[in-house]
Amino acid sequence: MTCGNFCDLTDFNHCRLIRLTKTGRRSLSHSISHSSTDSNSSGGSDAENPEDEVSPRDMQQINSKGNMDFCIKNIKLADFGRREIELAEDEMTALMALRKAAQGEKPLAAAKIVGCTHVTAQTAVLFETLKVLGAQCRWAACNIYSTQDEVAAALAEQDFPVFAWKGESEDDFWWCIDRCVNVEGWEPNMILDDGGDMTHWIYKKYPHLFKKVKGIVEESITGIHRLHQLSKAGKLCVPAINVNDSVTKQKFDNLYCCRESILDSLKKTTDIMFGGKQVAICGYGEVGKGCSAALKAMGSVVYVTEIDPICALQACMDGFRLAKLGDVVRHVDMVITCTGNKNVVVREHMDLMKNGCVVCNMGRSNTEIDVNSLQTPELVWQHVRAQVDHIIWPDGKRIVLLAEGRVLNLSSSTVPIYVLSITATTQALALIELFNAPEGRYKQDVYLLPKKLDEYVASLHLQTFDAHLTELTDEQAKYMGLSKYGPFKPSYYR
């Protein structure tokens, strides 16, 4: 088997620039820096502040220790960035606990990691943890807009080789990645990727490096999809761990987070009152369960649509009326899609909606609402405010379309730092696992995080809640046929 050409497999250039990940967005919107109008959240429609300055590539900077192995916007922002990192450390207690627990052991000693993720205070806590655990790292941004320049400066000041700034050009983007990989005397042996661009670049330019690489840790759905395609094509030449689909992360991303962000997103975009409103929620998977529970709790009357009878029965037992969208769409005040499917809300439905009906998408894809079908001459689009359009029918009826049908909570809500902490901790453990795994444990395939480590991530995060786990006695462990230290459930358990 040869390590194939990654870039043949996916049209990544198109998706990269508009790809939105939660990590990047969040840190911007609530940063102390105030610098952050969240430029990438609206899909590029808002104009950037023109920054007419010299490109960082053309301006060699030097830190207070005389080191120049980095490329960032402005080293003078370092103090400010350090404060932000310290604040993030305060909140990422689980990751800091891991750092503390493992710093003696140095499980990443000899690891040489190239990273390509958002460059924010939270990810800085991750990378500095990797360093404390023994790793050498080089780091580029996975998104041209999302870098917190002050954070990059703080890292550079500490001699961390970071290549990232807010407002990179596409050429800059690849240049930065290349600077992480292509360095005299440096042979990376681990890849930490978010979107697959670093992996792609190495496949394309330096495939020989894969001889030394012990594994890839990938966070994003897009990146995992690309790895699976490589794997199917027989071209994946190292093991990879998919950190996106760990149980802990999934439950938080889909159920717990959406339970909060559906409310948040709706309030940030409309001034609707939830009490007494009738809502149709399409899909009763984890996202649909979270949204339904939240709106029910706020006093809405929720109808659920489903295709899967088992999920449908769960909706019934949870007290929701199960209906077809066409049967309730005339009288509901909101329609929320959570299916992962396409064309769930179509023009025919929207023609039937009552005046003022709010339509939005909390699902995975941007195709759940057939927004294209609204691009017809007889309908008037009125852009009301960020993320909100009124679509006006000839008879004056208007529906309120949020985020143009794109995933709503990516655009209009913030991701709690708690969820970022789960992701970062999972990434760190996945790197440790792959780097230290005995020969043969992992083949050239895409793996989930082992259940036991997934449980460990959860246990680190329990501490925030002043929560106390019970330990099995020896007798109980034997009775249950379990190790006292887990895993406690089969790997498929959700």
Place this chain on the structure above:
Amino acid sequence: MTCGNFCDLTDFNHCRLIRLTKTGRRSLSHSISHSSTDSNSSGGSDAENPEDEVSPRDMQQINSKGNMDFCIKNIKLADFGRREIELAEDEMTALMALRKAAQGEKPLAAAKIVGCTHVTAQTAVLFETLKVLGAQCRWAACNIYSTQDEVAAALAEQDFPVFAWKGESEDDFWWCIDRCVNVEGWEPNMILDDGGDMTHWIYKKYPHLFKKVKGIVEESITGIHRLHQLSKAGKLCVPAINVNDSVTKQKFDNLYCCRESILDSLKKTTDIMFGGKQVAICGYGEVGKGCSAALKAMGSVVYVTEIDPICALQACMDGFRLAKLGDVVRHVDMVITCTGNKNVVVREHMDLMKNGCVVCNMGRSNTEIDVNSLQTPELVWQHVRAQVDHIIWPDGKRIVLLAEGRVLNLSSSTVPIYVLSITATTQALALIELFNAPEGRYKQDVYLLPKKLDEYVASLHLQTFDAHLTELTDEQAKYMGLSKYGPFKPSYYR
């Protein structure tokens, strides 16, 4: 009895300028106009855009019909303002239903109303309704910042005598009020007030007018307080209706609205995740009940503090641990005051809080958290973003203080238009009631809206929910000793 000097009784000048009412704030923040940084929501700390223009008072304008009896910013904004009013009409279905139901009857024919309220699209729907019901009106703003200039323009274009613009000086403010009252050939016989300034002005300058005035309708707590003081002092010389304390309005303001706005406000100011968090809620009245229910529904563990054993027992039966603040303050992640009392959270408590604890106030007064006690040299205040300060202890511990202890949801949440509609409908009905009441029904006192009208407000708002009331049969009405048309409960029923 003589009609006394209103201004002796209360130091209204001080409170007027910083007084925040929900009505004003809301319409700004979600206006189509985009013009609205909510300048008054942060208590004056944000700088105003300098508007170096000529004062409206110095610039006579004329509408398309040749009318000049108004004073506003810019008559050219009329079309835009009309669109906003039409949007508001769409949403204020209950008030529009009342308009339609009563327009034949014209219950306000011969009423001459002077109004002093926020001037927004929603209140415009109210005033235009009063006009349709037969009243003549003159209208000034009750807040120097809250006027939507385009709405004022739309009214002026329709020959409505409105005197208001965004950014009035204090002198402007009283000048506008005076222009409503002091007009040749105009003797007002009804007052619609929000804060008591119009009432005050007439007491002070034109007390003789009270001979003709049939009543005052007052919305704000401040204004009601002033009326009660007048009444106690024997100086109230006309009946007044307190629309703030009607059952319908109270339930929405305190219970249903807070249930939503506590979540909204916290998400808009912090990126806290509610799930698993421990929260102390001080006070279990309607506001406390709403906040507790909402946070419990989002997966928080809620502790309640109370002084009243009956409310305390309700908290227990609703599944909350009842505790003293001092006993739980060390380990909670948030403290929310909802008491109406002062110094509920004091320095001693804040000294005990853990790092990162969020402290905020949802109660009525701004004194529930003893913020002054934090103004000591050893504590560092760090202003993090709008509405958010970090207070840092010498050992590095920081607490997160929201809105500087002022009422949180007034600053950080929007009031749903539904609640504005309840207020406006209640005001209209109170005006009709006072204007048409037979001699002797109302004395020179402050009244609540009659229960039957309160029920009518509720019934108008039910229509939004496609809700169907049951009617008593004759036999049932007799059995219950009730009229078929209400009131159905004693007046004290909540």
Place this chain on the structure above:
Amino acid sequence: MTCGNFCDLTDFNHCRLIRLTKTGRRSLSHSISHSSTDSNSSGGSDAENPEDEVSPRDMQQINSKGNMDFCIKNIKLADFGRREIELAEDEMTALMALRKAAQGEKPLAAAKIVGCTHVTAQTAVLFETLKVLGAQCRWAACNIYSTQDEVAAALAEQDFPVFAWKGESEDDFWWCIDRCVNVEGWEPNMILDDGGDMTHWIYKKYPHLFKKVKGIVEESITGIHRLHQLSKAGKLCVPAINVNDSVTKQKFDNLYCCRESILDSLKKTTDIMFGGKQVAICGYGEVGKGCSAALKAMGSVVYVTEIDPICALQACMDGFRLAKLGDVVRHVDMVITCTGNKNVVVREHMDLMKNGCVVCNMGRSNTEIDVNSLQTPELVWQHVRAQVDHIIWPDGKRIVLLAEGRVLNLSSSTVPIYVLSITATTQALALIELFNAPEGRYKQDVYLLPKKLDEYVASLHLQTFDAHLTELTDEQAKYMGLSKYGPFKPSYYR
């Protein structure tokens, strides 16, 4: 004014024998004694065990101390009864706390109380408390079936003059009451009544006693109704306290208790699963709120019917669809009445119900379901088990009628001892209040328990929950205009 003839006013003989109060029923069903098939719970339809023994009236008994001033079934049951009383003491911690707190002070010294209530372990704890607080008492049963004979024996053994046994004849009933009142050298000065029979008897036979009586404490709705009739007729000659309508008791009886007993009652009579079921709840007062919340929590889809727009709006905001019964009756699985009204569910509705629909009544009256309308030749009644009838239509459709339309939770659920404790504590405090009130505080009228004492009852019951009340500081009390010791809310506050 003369003290009138009580018996003219109400036809009490009819209602007494079938009157069911919660107090009596409960203690029977869960007694240790096993003796208790709850004979009165099914409205007399079950046959009594024939008890062929000698009547207690014909069999003089004597206790171990030589005392004979009592009349009960069997003094030998005393030890067993004492155990039951001790168990009840364990659970009635609030009443025991009151006993302990006041035993030094003896606030009922010189009180001579005649009581007519159920004679059970719980009421024994009340009467023994009255004794500890200084009172002399004589006690008869208010129900011919509900006496726990072993408890009566335990009291008699302690020289308590008690006149009651299970299975009294009507003649016995009045004889026992008379033995409490008509005793040489005994002039009662307080009446503790449950149903009004004791009061009636004194009015009828010994009206002169009212000169000494300081007051009446009445628990039952029936008794209060009779007192109000007396009062209206100008014939009430002493003050009375209505303990049924105290805030604490009402909230527990109507909201908290029903929230649990609706589930309990339905499970005890049917094997319906709540999840996914559609339920119509008629009435959204406290009982309706409790039932709706419970069924919603169990996964039912609940529709609410209401006549009062304010309660209707509350239902909407709590997430319930408001409908007319006729519009939903075809497709619901259950109909539950909670209105206090009559003929809420009529034959026309029942004709429309689907096969298997369950119909029951949680309201106050037994007339909410028009059961008489089902007594027609074409319908077949099938008695399925206790409290359950199937009514079968000619086409085979059957509806499931519970408790023949009588109040369901009185028949099919138990009253938690916690609620009995609230009643008993309220009765004790009402007696203390009336007995010690200064001249003039109470007129010849029916009063509610003063708010402050109501709050005290609540505070005593908080202790069970390990709940900690906050105390006002002096400064706060002043700011709020309250006493530090309550009352904290206006008397009408619910």
Place this chain on the structure above:
Amino acid sequence: MTCGNFCDLTDFNHCRLIRLTKTGRRSLSHSISHSSTDSNSSGGSDAENPEDEVSPRDMQQINSKGNMDFCIKNIKLADFGRREIELAEDEMTALMALRKAAQGEKPLAAAKIVGCTHVTAQTAVLFETLKVLGAQCRWAACNIYSTQDEVAAALAEQDFPVFAWKGESEDDFWWCIDRCVNVEGWEPNMILDDGGDMTHWIYKKYPHLFKKVKGIVEESITGIHRLHQLSKAGKLCVPAINVNDSVTKQKFDNLYCCRESILDSLKKTTDIMFGGKQVAICGYGEVGKGCSAALKAMGSVVYVTEIDPICALQACMDGFRLAKLGDVVRHVDMVITCTGNKNVVVREHMDLMKNGCVVCNMGRSNTEIDVNSLQTPELVWQHVRAQVDHIIWPDGKRIVLLAEGRVLNLSSSTVPIYVLSITATTQALALIELFNAPEGRYKQDVYLLPKKLDEYVASLHLQTFDAHLTELTDEQAKYMGLSKYGPFKPSYYR
């Protein structure tokens, strides 16, 4: 491979007689027949009514058609039994829908089924369905107490070969089973078992029959355990389907049913009020989730204990405090075990409990509470009523032990017929699947019901709720990579 000796593998004789399954218990307790004190629910402690009659084996009966191939208590009960079956048909709409849908096709034509399950109205609906679908059946009871004699009579009257009566001896039990298998000219080819006794008997006595048997459908955990042991030992010689672990059945048995039965069971055994009570729930799997949600909804304060960090984190996010039992056991009012583990509540815990604490087990095994540790001389056991013992410490403290630590809802609650319907429908589909599966689809192993059939069971049960499933469009199915007709989720999806 030879078909091994089943009886060597498990000590089934011991467990059979005390084995309780939900199916048997339920139908007794709510039967129209009134005959049913549920004699086996209390583990044998209640005395049986002596039935001095002739054994059915000694009394040849004949039905109205002259058929004698059955052995039951009394053929005269047939009419009454038929009514019960018809009532059950009314409620088991899903199974009846399957009967109707498949009766034309006759998917079980040529199937010869021997059944060994409870003999009740509900299982009669299953067996008569099998007959309608083409099968020949012979049927014995799997429990010596649970047979509804009138139902057996109704079946016998319809020429159904049934061998079962209430109160069989052990010898009778095996004789009945043998009469199903060992009949001239009858070679069964399918086994429907509940507990494994039929399978055992054939293994032991007629192993040659397995050459013709196409499969075994087993419902009980015990039976499945025995099959797995056979399989591990290489002695299972036909495929078996485990119907207990289908997704639909599991969700209902563990989550939805327990959510209701925990409340039901506690109310039937104690008169505890849930509101305000503190409860420790050990284990946060499906059962623990159901119990926690129910008690929280009733106003209890719930603490959860867990060993698995992922379940623990879910408990936190659902708003429960995670604690060790030892840390909260002093102050809780109830402890409920839901772990499947042993010795979760031990003597040390019970020594610390407060007076009146209720202890019970909702888990799978009977060993979760170490009841043996309470069998010491210093503790007094007081049997208070069915399922309730007080254990009294020397200092007078008593704890309330329910069902002697056995699984509570098996003893004290009823299983809704809805759940029985799910089981029966699953059994029917499993029989159809195994009987019609093409050669090679199933090996000699234990299988779960295929996901698609599991979904079909769910869809049949949706109809009860008037629930409407959405169908995938062709385009959507393609987009999702799914068949339009399912399965919609991977087989491990819960």
